[in-house]
Amino acid sequence: MKLMIDYVRPYFGKMSIGLFIKFTGTIMDLLLPWILAYIIDNVIPLKNMNRIILWGIVMIICSILAVILNIVANRMASKVARDSTESLRHDLFKKITYLSANQLDTYGIPTLVSRLTTDTYNFNHTIGRMQRMGIRAPILLLGGIVITLTLDPVLTLVLIAIMPLIVATVYFVSKKGIPLFTQLQEEVDQLIQVVRENITGSRVIKALSKENYEQNRFMRINDTVVKAETTANMTMSVNSPLMNLFLNTGLTFVILVSAFRVNAGTTQPGVIVAFMSYFTIILNAMLSITRIFVLMSRGLASADRIQTVLETEADMLIEKKDEISTEQHIQFEQVSFSYYQGQKILNEISFSLKKGETLGIIGPTGSGKTTIIKLLMRLYDIDRGTIRINGKNIKSIPFEELHSLFGVAFQKDILFADTIAENINFGRDLPIDEIIRSTDFAQADEFIDSLNAGFEHRLSTKGANLSGGQKQRVIISRALAGEPDILILDDSSSALDYKTDAKLRNAINNHFHQTTTIIIAQRISSIRNADHILVLEEGNMVGYGTHDELMKINEGYREISQSQMGGDKVAG
Ligand SMILES: Nc1ncnc2c1ncn2[C@@H]1O[C@H](COP(=O)(O)OP(=O)(O)O)[C@@H](O)[C@H]1O
Ligand SMILES: [Mg+2]
Structure with a gap:
């Protein structure tokens, strides 16, 4: 509730005007049957054509006004809903962008996507509808009752006798129905999850001929959603027919009672006509009010889900930490880490790199x-140990400063639907010379030159219109551009042939003297010239040293090297 009020607050002025217009329009609507009754009972008996026409014109003006005012008010309501939702969606998106990797893991992408789409849509819908009906329905209900009381109190009693039935129905149906909608939303989240997995994994699914399995999985969850939706709607759909039953029964009673009263001369025919209109108006108003409750409860559930994300507190803060004076550029001191409790991912990892040195990391998938790289970039906080850059604990370095140190080519990095130049530049305003230079080092220049549009060649989503090797070279160019302090190539060479890989390493050796480099590789040839090599197995350091040292003392390393000898020779 608070969230809704907060986001609508800037539009209170506009909203009040809209609601006032709505109010006036609704009063017009309320007056119409009353005028009709007046014409039938008081004007027609006078048999004065001019007066009849005059009152007819009054009625037409009132109806036109009612329509126009309602349209204007509804449009204003839509605008308020649109604008407040826009700023909510903006804030939510920003918040999600700044969630830590850990928080993203905890929420899961599908639920964040549905909060950003379905839930903001519900929010919009609720705010729009509330303005349209929130004031109109109560006025029609109360105004209707007041007018009918003044017209004929006895007939009003018939109406009032039916009311408790309606209220009870509404209450019980809503009480059962509303939780069903909340449950439905959860099922839909799961459906989105399955669809997402299916689409992202569609290649694997095809390759393994798992289409049937996936279709069954989808059908199962789809069934659950359909069932949840059916139950929810079946429950709520009892409402309208029951209301109609009450309405018609009520009308029958009104006609019966009024027949007696007209005969007895206690009421007039016009009043009866007006009464039937009010009867319909009042019951419809009650229906609208129940819809408002359903709508509100859905909207509030969505607002809650959005608010939870908005209120997620930053779990990684910049802390004051000791600083040591050292000539080491990067230091890992007995670093241990797990993604969640009970799991062991890294165990007491230690290494040190001086500025300009290269570390090679090798180990099975x-x-x-x-994970070592993610920790160095502080995408996750470590459990034990210390990570330092230039002697500073990385927990004390502001994120922007920290992240600006890195040029990274991750294994599963993403290219965006934009030009090649912009995919390399990545919003850093690098001069074009620098971009061209980086593609030269990354051995990407040749294939880019062969494209008609060259650097202006547009990639499709995720760079799907490039080959694996071409994508990798663009990603490496991005990492190299701007001469980062720390360069990280995470299994970048696996998509490159040996020759290209060797050329890339030469370019880095010759042109990036000031850059400290970490290369993760499957091939010994990619890292054999590194100043330090770390051999990793199930999160443990099982070897650390230079290639020659490891060849002498580390049996595992020697075995990998020997099994790859063929490739080694080609790479020279
Ligand atoms: N976000 C994550 N949440 C939980 N476990 C993860 C996450 N990312 C990686 N892991 C697990 O951590 C282990 C190490 O992963 P990773 O560092 O990617 O290995 P490598 O790069 O050597 O192939 C794996 O068992 C992987 O399943
Ligand atoms: Mg990896």
């Missing part, structure tokens, strides 16, 4: 190589 899943041994924690990429």
